[in-house]
Amino acid sequence: EIEKEIAEADKKIFISAIYYNKACFIIKSKDEGHIDKAIKELEKAKTSLELRLQNNVAEGTYLACFRTMELFKPHINDQSTAVNMILQNQNRGELMQEFSKHCQELIEKLKRFKEEEAEVRIKLKDVMELF
Numbered sequence: 001e002i003e004k005e006i007a008e009a010d011k012k013i014f015i016s017a018i019y020y021n022k023a024c025f026i027i028k029s030k031d032e033g034h035i036d037k038a039i040k041e042l043e044k045a046k047t048s049l050e051l052r053l054q055n056n057v058a059e060g061t062y063l064a065c066f067r068t069m070e071l072f073k074p075h076i077n078d079q080s081t082a083v084n085m086i087l088q089n090q091n092r093g094e095l096m097q098e099f100s101k102h103c104q105e106l107i108e109k110l111k112r113f114k115e116e117e118a119e120v121r122i123k124l125k126d127v128m129e130l131f
Contacts, residue, residue: 013052019045020103027110030121035114042103042110049100053093060089 026034044127063086113120 012080013055016045016048016052016099019048020099023106024122027120034121035110037106039110042107046100046103047108049096049103053096056089056093057077058065060086064091084119 008079019041023038023045026038026041031037065085067083067086110120
Protein backbone atom coordinates (compact mmCIF):
# COMPACT_ATOMS: atom_id res chain seq x y z
CA GLU A 1 0.00 0.00 0.00
CA ILE A 2 1.39 3.38 -1.00
CA GLU A 3 0.57 5.01 2.34
CA LYS A 4 3.18 2.81 4.04
CA GLU A 5 5.88 4.11 1.71
CA ILE A 6 5.37 7.76 2.60
CA ALA A 7 6.98 9.20 5.73
CA GLU A 8 4.38 9.66 8.47
CA ALA A 9 4.76 13.45 8.70
CA ASP A 10 4.67 13.95 4.93
CA LYS A 11 1.80 11.51 4.51
CA LYS A 12 -0.58 13.74 6.41
CA ILE A 13 0.33 16.76 4.32
CA PHE A 14 1.15 15.66 0.79
CA ILE A 15 -1.14 12.72 0.12
CA SER A 16 -4.29 14.64 -0.88
CA ALA A 17 -4.00 13.88 -4.62
CA ILE A 18 -3.66 10.18 -3.88
CA TYR A 19 -6.86 10.19 -1.81
CA TYR A 20 -8.64 12.11 -4.56
CA ASN A 21 -7.52 9.66 -7.26
CA LYS A 22 -8.41 6.72 -5.03
CA ALA A 23 -11.93 8.14 -4.63
CA CYS A 24 -12.28 8.35 -8.42
CA PHE A 25 -11.08 4.76 -8.79
CA ILE A 26 -13.54 3.58 -6.13
CA ILE A 27 -16.44 5.27 -7.92
CA LYS A 28 -15.42 3.68 -11.22
CA SER A 29 -15.29 0.26 -9.55
CA LYS A 30 -18.98 0.48 -8.53
CA ASP A 31 -18.33 -2.02 -5.74
CA GLU A 32 -20.80 -2.24 -2.89
CA GLY A 33 -20.71 0.94 -0.82
CA HIS A 34 -18.55 2.72 -3.39
CA ILE A 35 -20.11 6.13 -2.78
CA ASP A 36 -19.51 6.02 0.97
CA LYS A 37 -15.96 4.80 0.44
CA ALA A 38 -15.29 7.58 -2.09
CA ILE A 39 -16.68 10.20 0.28
CA LYS A 40 -14.31 8.98 3.01
CA GLU A 41 -11.34 9.28 0.63
CA LEU A 42 -12.40 12.80 -0.40
CA GLU A 43 -12.72 13.79 3.26
CA LYS A 44 -9.16 12.51 3.83
CA ALA A 45 -8.04 14.58 0.82
CA LYS A 46 -9.65 17.68 2.33
CA THR A 47 -8.02 17.07 5.72
CA SER A 48 -4.64 16.68 4.05
CA LEU A 49 -5.21 19.86 2.05
CA GLU A 50 -6.10 21.78 5.22
CA LEU A 51 -2.77 20.73 6.76
CA ARG A 52 -0.95 21.77 3.60
CA LEU A 53 -2.73 25.12 3.63
CA GLN A 54 -1.68 25.68 7.25
CA ASN A 55 1.93 24.96 6.29
CA ASN A 56 1.62 27.24 3.29
CA VAL A 57 0.34 30.10 5.47
CA ALA A 58 3.22 29.59 7.90
CA GLU A 59 5.68 29.55 5.02
CA GLY A 60 4.12 32.75 3.65
CA THR A 61 4.55 34.42 7.03
CA TYR A 62 8.22 33.46 7.10
CA LEU A 63 8.71 34.71 3.56
CA ALA A 64 7.05 38.03 4.37
CA CYS A 65 9.30 38.43 7.43
CA PHE A 66 12.38 37.62 5.40
CA ARG A 67 11.24 40.11 2.76
CA THR A 68 10.90 42.90 5.33
CA MET A 69 14.37 42.02 6.62
CA GLU A 70 15.50 42.32 2.98
CA LEU A 71 16.84 38.77 2.93
CA PHE A 72 15.04 38.35 -0.41
CA LYS A 73 15.00 40.91 -3.18
CA PRO A 74 12.74 41.12 -6.23
CA HIS A 75 14.26 40.23 -9.59
CA ILE A 76 13.66 43.74 -10.84
CA ASN A 77 14.78 47.02 -9.29
CA ASP A 78 11.30 48.01 -8.07
CA GLN A 79 11.43 47.25 -4.32
CA SER A 80 7.63 47.39 -4.04
CA THR A 81 7.35 44.31 -6.27
CA ALA A 82 6.67 41.02 -4.54
CA VAL A 83 9.45 38.47 -4.51
CA ASN A 84 8.90 35.43 -6.74
CA MET A 85 8.95 33.09 -3.74
CA ILE A 86 6.10 35.04 -2.15
CA LEU A 87 4.10 35.04 -5.39
CA GLN A 88 4.62 31.29 -5.77
CA ASN A 89 3.49 30.73 -2.19
CA GLN A 90 0.33 32.79 -2.79
CA ASN A 91 -0.45 30.95 -6.04
CA ARG A 92 0.10 27.57 -4.40
CA GLY A 93 -2.30 28.56 -1.61
CA GLU A 94 -4.97 29.62 -4.10
CA LEU A 95 -4.67 26.33 -6.00
CA MET A 96 -4.97 24.31 -2.80
CA GLN A 97 -8.03 26.31 -1.71
CA GLU A 98 -9.70 25.66 -5.07
CA PHE A 99 -8.84 21.97 -4.93
CA SER A 100 -10.28 21.76 -1.41
CA LYS A 101 -13.44 23.53 -2.57
CA HIS A 102 -13.69 21.09 -5.47
CA CYS A 103 -13.38 18.13 -3.07
CA GLN A 104 -16.15 19.56 -0.89
CA GLU A 105 -18.42 20.03 -3.92
CA LEU A 106 -17.81 16.41 -4.92
CA ILE A 107 -18.63 15.20 -1.42
CA GLU A 108 -21.93 17.09 -1.50
CA LYS A 109 -22.78 15.79 -4.98
CA LEU A 110 -22.01 12.21 -4.02
CA LYS A 111 -24.22 12.49 -0.95
CA ARG A 112 -27.07 13.78 -3.13
CA PHE A 113 -26.53 11.01 -5.69
CA LYS A 114 -26.62 8.44 -2.91
CA GLU A 115 -29.91 9.85 -1.52
CA GLU A 116 -31.42 9.84 -5.01
CA GLU A 117 -29.96 6.39 -5.73
CA ALA A 118 -28.59 7.84 -8.96
CA GLU A 119 -25.85 6.28 -11.02
CA VAL A 120 -22.52 8.04 -10.64
CA ARG A 121 -20.17 8.38 -13.60
CA ILE A 122 -16.67 9.78 -13.71
CA LYS A 123 -15.94 12.32 -16.41
CA LEU A 124 -12.29 13.15 -16.83
CA LYS A 125 -11.54 16.85 -17.13
CA ASP A 126 -8.49 18.83 -17.96
CA VAL A 127 -7.03 19.95 -14.64
CA MET A 128 -7.15 23.56 -15.82
CA GLU A 129 -10.96 23.36 -15.90
CA LEU A 130 -10.93 22.99 -12.13
CA PHE A 131 -9.22 26.33 -11.56
